[in-house]
Amino acid sequence: xxxxxxxxxxxxxxxxxxxxxxxxxxxxxxxxxxxxxxxxxxxxxxxxxxxxxxxxxxxxxxxxxxxxxxxxxxxxxxxxxxxxxxxxxxxxxxxxxxxxxxxxxxxxxxxxxxxxxxxxxxxxxxxxxxxxxxxxxxxxxxxxxxxxxxxxxxxxxxxxxxxxxxxxxxx
Numbered sequence: 001x002x003x004x005x006x007x008x009x010x011x012x013x014x015x016x017x018x019x020x021x022x023x024x025x026x027x028x029x030x031x032x033x034x035x036x037x038x039x040x041x042x043x044x045x046x047x048x049x050x051x052x053x054x055x056x057x058x059x060x061x062x063x064x065x066x067x068x069x070x071x072x073x074x075x076x077x078x079x080x081x082x083x084x085x086x087x088x089x090x091x092x093x094x095x096x097x098x099x100x101x102x103x104x105x106x107x108x109x110x111x112x113x114x115x116x117x118x119x120x121x122x123x124x125x126x127x128x129x130x131x132x133x134x135x136x137x138x139x140x141x142x143x144x145x146x147x148x149x150x151x152x153x154x155x156x157x158x159x160x161x162x163x164x165x166x167x168x169x170x171x
Contacts, residue, residue, distance in 0.1 A: 022076045027067045030093060037067060039075055050075055051085035064096040065089055095169045104165035111164050124151045
């Protein structure tokens with residue numbers, strides 16, 4: 001038996017005995033579209049199909065964290081079984097909460113700035129309309145046009161989804 005085969009056999013025996021409950025490993029392949037990763041522990045033993053979360057069954061349930069390739073993770077054993085899952089992450093590529101169908105989380109600071117700009121623009125228009133006094137003689141709205149010129153000459157920009165969405169976290 002070669003040295004790599006001996007190491008694999010020893011690792012399988014250790015897993016079967018449940019000697020190691022939690023260990024540090026490095027992510028070798030994170031499979032972004034799957035519920036599993038492949039990791040290598042600090043002694044060099046490769047573990048394939050390590051779960052990204054402990055729960056199984058409902059693919060959209062709970063929180064699915066995908067670690068960055070090359071990052072450190074803590075891997076834990078589920079009971080006395082041979083099944084492993086990632087318990088802690090040093091770096092993450094993405095987080096999906098309950099399947100992620102609602103797209104990315106809102107960037108609150110950017111959204112607040114955007115809403116404040118819209119509110120200020122509407123308030124400016126209200127102030128122009130509030131201060132406008134219709135002339136006695138019909139002037140075709142020239143007085144109102146003059147009062148609202150500064151407001152109407154600045155166009156609001158359409159909001160881009162990317163400006164408000166944190167794509168790293170989907171819920």
